[in-house]
Amino acid sequence: ASNAAWDQRWDTAIKEYQRALAEFPDDISARSGLALALQESNHFEKALAEYKALAKLQPGDPIPLAHVAVLLERLNRRAEAADAYNQIAELYQNQKQMNKAVEAWRKASALEPERAEPHEKLAAAFAEAGHASAAAREWLALAKLAQRGGEFLRAQQYAERTLAVEPENTQAKFLLNEVTGRSAAAADPGANPVELARRSSLARLAASVLEENTPWQRADNTHAAGADTDSLLARAINAQEKGQTQEAIQAYEQALAAGMTRPEVQFNLAILYQNSLRHQDAIPLLQQTARTPQLAVASRFALGQSYRAQGNVDEALENYLQAMKIVDLSTVNRSQADQVIRLYESLAEGYLAKGDEASARRFSMILLDFLNNKGWQDKVREVREHVELATAAGMPLSMQEVFETPESERVVTLLRGSAELVSEQKLYAAGDLVYQALELAPNYLPAHVRLAEIAVAAGRTADALAKYDVLAETAAVRHDLPKAIAFYRQALNLGGSDVTRRAKLINVLVQNGQLTEALTEYATVGMELETNGQFQKAADKYNEGLAIAQRVGLSNDAQLPLKRRLAITHLKLREYDAARALFLEIRQADPEDDEARYYLVDLHLRRGQTAEAEFELRALLERHRNAPENIEATLVSLAEAFPDNLMIQRALADFYKSQGDTDKALQVLDDLGDRLLNAGKPGEAAIVVQEIIALNPPQVAEYRKLLLELREPQAE
Structure with missing residues (x-):
């Protein structure tokens, strides 16, 4: 059987292994050989059965x-494969081979991303090994799983554990903000952010009174001082609830005077100040919370x-905007976060730049009404879907x-309906819905984008x-530069x-401070001008971009691609000195x-x-000494460009x-010698002939x- 397997005669090997197993059913070597032969013959189900039998015969061996696991993956039985990898991980864990255990848990997690167990095991393993960042990634994954499953308290615990290791983890912050609001909202989905936060913070404070060694106590507090602080906190909670x-x-x-620093205490006191019209006292506390x-949205709203x-009005609007930004960010993935932040910064700057108090006041009321509205969290998600559709269409x-x-x-x-009709190729009906939307909101840009x-x-x-040109120019006039950029793109x-259109895009990118992107444009x-044979205009554009880069102090690395294009353009224009100077600069930098x-x-x-030339060539060839195909390509290219150059040939x-x-x-x-002779250079030709000999x-x-003829004195 082994010989047949070695020769890859799998059918023969299968029969021989089966014959051996009929006599010795517990022969591990024979069963292992049969399993392999079946697998190599693409009898995956049968191979799987044999490997499962092997696993029972060798319960402590992770190899079978x-x-x-591999066969289950191949058969697309992902859940079972994940189970197998979890079992493998446990075996390796028992053998203290943690690297292999971690790899198995990772495979299980990849196969069943919604299963919590592999993430829990990975988090524990990483934490025990001191890999805090890796553990934090798994805790964040667990927080997301719990959030999707409606286990908001559990999600909160995992998010807080993530933030304990990575305090600036944006996803964890957003998720924590979302789930703390959700868990409080379960009691009253109509409550506004302040009321939700007040209830949840009050509940956390009440729970903490029952714990010993509460975390807000100062390190130098005595037990008696701690007891006094607990008493003050209990009294405050009782009075507030009544x-x-x-x-x-x-x-x-x-309690604060005694050294308590918990943000929940500060927030509740701030809201009590606010209810007593002591806004000047409430503001500093809310700025801290x-x-x-978990208190950011409510604090900004308050x-x-x-x-x-x-x-x-300006400060009110700024804080309402901040509240909305946090809510908005909690619904997007990490890759979208920076764009959302830029959008809100642009909006805030726009309102402040207008100096229109009436508009700012009106908009503040819109936000206030929205955040006080019953079911505002659900509406956030509906609007987010609409926003993502607009973003997918290229409009931030x-x-x-x-x-x-x-x-x-x-x-x-209406726009959601039009999107569905577009996907069904019912374009006339889709357009009709868009025009209905424009009758209600003539200046709403996403509707115009849908028409495009x-x-x-x-x-x-x-x-x-x-349509895109008009939209871009309109956005630019409104100083909404991110949208202008998106429309030009x-x-x-x-x-x-x-x-021409790309030049307009460059201008807007420069205005928006996106200088690296401007250089790319x-x-x-x-290059488009070069393609059209307009080399001088191309050089002018490259110089224009470099002038901006140098004026604002962009790094040399950011400028190199443009310098490289300019140098090549100088070559095409036969401006060799200018090209050489730039290439020397590029080589010096890199x-x-x-x-x-x-x-x-x-x-x-x-x-x-x-x-x-020889110095540069040697350096170039040295860099590719282990890549002869690159050396050949370089030398052949130079030889074709300089067919009579003795050094290159x-x-x-x-x-x-x-x-x-x-x-x-x-x-x-031989070819070089012929060219030199035809060019009347017998001395150089003689050198070449010597090399041929x-x-x-x-x-x-x-x-x-x-060679003798070439060395004979030439007649005068």
């Missing part, structure tokens, strides 16, 4: 189970209310702008381009070369830039600087000699005769 505002305020103030993730009560959008839109709920519903989408779907590219994505414009060294060889040869011949390819070396030298070709006698 590993085969079981509506005894002044008594609660007094007890909370005394706004830094606590700050907005206090500032509004004081008549400070914030929830903020949706709420600001007249008849926003109706508009969102419909035009593209209908094959009316010119109409779509015109959408237009450019429709295909074709458009230097300068390079694209330049000694491993092969392209720069190649062009420097080219430029030195054009200028007759053989020694300098000899370098190519030497390369072929080093590779043992004498025929190619002879061909290169050294290779001892079949016609060596003829080459020796030619």
Whole structure:
């Protein structure tokens, strides 16, 4: 059987192993061989049965189970495969082989991402090994699983554990904010953020009174002092729950004075101050609690209310915007977070720049009404879906702008319906819904974007381009630069070369401070001009981009791609000195830039600087000493560009000699000798002939005769 398996005669091996097992059913070697033969013959179900039998015969060996797991994966039985990997991990864990155990848990987790057990095991293993960041990743995964399963308290615990290790973990902060609001909302889904936070923080404080060694106590507190603090906290909670505002305020103030620093205490006291119209006292406390993730939305909302009560519209709006930003961020994934943050910053700057108190006040009321509205969390998710559709269409959008839109709920519903109709290719009906939305909100940009989408779907590219141009210019006039950028990009994505539109995009990118992206667009414009043969215009564009980069102090690394294109353009314009200066600069900045060294060889040869060319060539070839195919490509390219250059042609011949390819070396030298003779350079030709003779070709006698002729004195 072993011989048959060795020769890969699997059918024969199967029969022989089965015969052996009929006599010795517990023979591990025979069963292992049979399992392998069945697997190699693509009898996966039978192989699986044999490996399972092996696993029972060898309960402490993870190897048979590993085969079981692989076969289950191949059969697409993912849940069973995950079970197998979990068993493998436990075996390795028992054997103290934690690296292998971790790998098995990772495979189990990849197969069944919604299963908590592998994440729990991984988190414990990483924590025990001191790999805090890796453990935090698993805790965050567990928090998300618990959140999706509606286990908000459990999700909160895992998120808090993540933040204990990584205090700046954005996803954990957002998730914690979401689940603390959700768990409190279970009692009353109609409550606003402040009321939800008040209840949840009060519940946490009440629970903590029952614990010993409460974490807010100062390190130098005595047991008696701790007992006094507990008593103050219990008194404050009791008074607050009974509506005894002044008594609660007094007890909370005394607790803070005694050294208690819990944000829940500060928040509850701030809300009590606010209810007593002591806004000036509430504001500093709320500014502190706004830094606590689970209280951030409520604190910002409450700050907005206090500032509004004081008549400070700008600060009120700023805090309402911050509250909405946090809510918005809690519904997006990490890759979208930066874009959402930029959108809110742009909106805030826009309102402040307008200096229009009436607009700011009106918008503050819109937000206030929304956050006080029953079921506001569900509406956030509905609006987020709409926002994501807009983003997918290339338009950055914030929830903020949706709420600001007249008849926003109706508009969102109409646009959702139009999206479904577009996907069904019912373009006329989709357009009709969009126009209904525009009747309600004529300036709502996502509706105009949908019209552009419909035009593209209908094959009316010119109409779509015109629509995107108008949208981009409108956004730029409104100083909504992220949208202007998005609209120009959408237009450019429709295909074709458009230097003018790309130049407008560059201007907006520069205005928005996205200078690295602007340089990339300068390079694209330049290359389009090069493609059209407009090399001088291309060089002008490259120089324009570099001037901006140097003016604002962009790093040399960011400038290198543009410098490289400019240098190549100088070459095409035969401006060799300018090209050489740039390539020297590029090579100085990046000694491993092969392209720069190649062009420097080219430029030195054009200028007759053989020694300098040889220096650059040696450095270039040295970098590729272990990649002969790269050396050959480089030398062949240079040899074609400089067919009469003795140094280059000899370098190519030497390369072929080093590779043992004498025929190619002879061909290169023979062709070079002919060209030198035709060019009237007998001295250089004689050197080449000597090298040919050294290779001892079949016609060596003829080459020796030619060498004698070349060495004879020439008649005057």
